[in-house]
Amino acid sequence: MFSEELRTQAAPIMTAIHDHAFVRGIADGYVPREALIFYVEQDFQYLSEFIKIYANAITKLTDRNEMKFFADSIDFILNSEIHPHHVFCEVAGVEYERLQHATPTPKAYLYESHMYRAADTGSLLNILAAFQACPWTYNEIAKKQVREKANTNDNPFKSWIDFYDNADDDSEVSLSDKIFEWIDRLAENATTQQRQQAKQFFLKSCELEWQFWEQAYHQEDWRFKDVLNQANTL
Numbered sequence: 001m002f003s004e005e006l007r008t009q010a011a012p013i014m015t016a017i018h019d020h021a022f023v024r025g026i027a028d029g030y031v032p033r034e035a036l037i038f039y040v041e042q043d044f045q046y047l048s049e050f051i052k053i054y055a056n057a058i059t060k061l062t063d064r065n066e067m068k069f070f071a072d073s074i075d076f077i078l079n080s081e082i083h084p085h086h087v088f089c090e091v092a093g094v095e096y097e098r099l100q101h102a103t104p105t106p107k108a109y110l111y112e113s114h115m116y117r118a119a120d121t122g123s124l125l126n127i128l129a130a131f132q133a134c135p136w137t138y139n140e141i142a143k144k145q146v147r148e149k150a151n152t153n154d155n156p157f158k159s160w161i162d163f164y165d166n167a168d169d170d171s172e173v174s175l176s177d178k179i180f181e182w183i184d185r186l187a188e189n190a191t192t193q194q195r196q197q198a199k200q201f202f203l204k205s206c207e208l209e210w211q212f213w214e215q216a217y218h219q220e221d222w223r224f225k226d227v228l229n230q231a232n233t234l
């Protein structure tokens with residue numbers, strides 16, 4: 001199965017995500033305040049682009065069920081995905097509204113551009129492969145933390161963990177499992193070259209998920225951020 005190949009090849013990246021200091025911090029109940037703020041600022045920007053890319057993907061579909069999947073995903077990001085941001089803001093003691101005007105950092109910009117590049121190929125297989133790192137890695141993080149019983153009442157991130165553990169639990173099959181099934185159906189009719197391209201999109205997105213945690217933990221920004229910000233005011 002193609003999706004098994006994807007999971008197997010992404011395993012070292014998934015392990016590094018589980019072991020990342022930010023992700024361990026969520027399980028342990030402590031993440032430095034600056035890291036939380038940086039994450040929310042960048043994730044807000046990233047998710048706004050994500051919505052636009054999903055909307056763009058709908059234009060490539062003819063099947064109503066498939067359209068519904070992307071429409072539901074847009075609804076989820078707009079209306080539900082703000083909850084985990086509120087959790088981080090509460091722990092950091094900052095107002096969410098104050099974090100909604102950041103300039104995308106190099107890694108956020110790279111991840112967004114990577115998704116647009118997948119969309120530009122016009123291939124639904126590439127789009128789903130590039131998207132899939134997002135629900136897959138978050139669901140894996142949450143499932144592992146629930147198995148480790150990290151979501152105790154005294155963990156300030158309890159509701160973050162529960163959110164990503166339950167987010168796709170309204171049916172037996174999780175959202176990321178459904179996307180993997182969809183990827184498998186498309187891969188059956190794809191050439192070896194098309195499958196390789198989709199795999200590249202998936203694996204790079206997985207690395208970019210790791211990079212997203214990393215940049216927030218170390219607050220990695222543009223070296224000449226002041227120049228960029230100044231240009232906005234002129």
Ligand SMILES: Cc1ncc(C[n+]2csc(CCO)c2C)c(N)n1
Binds near residue numbers: 046077081136138209
């Ligand atoms: C960098 C980054 N990656 C993944 C998510 C989580 N996430 C965003 S949308 C979605 C499901 C809908 O497709 C999930 C699980 C995030 N917030 N930020």
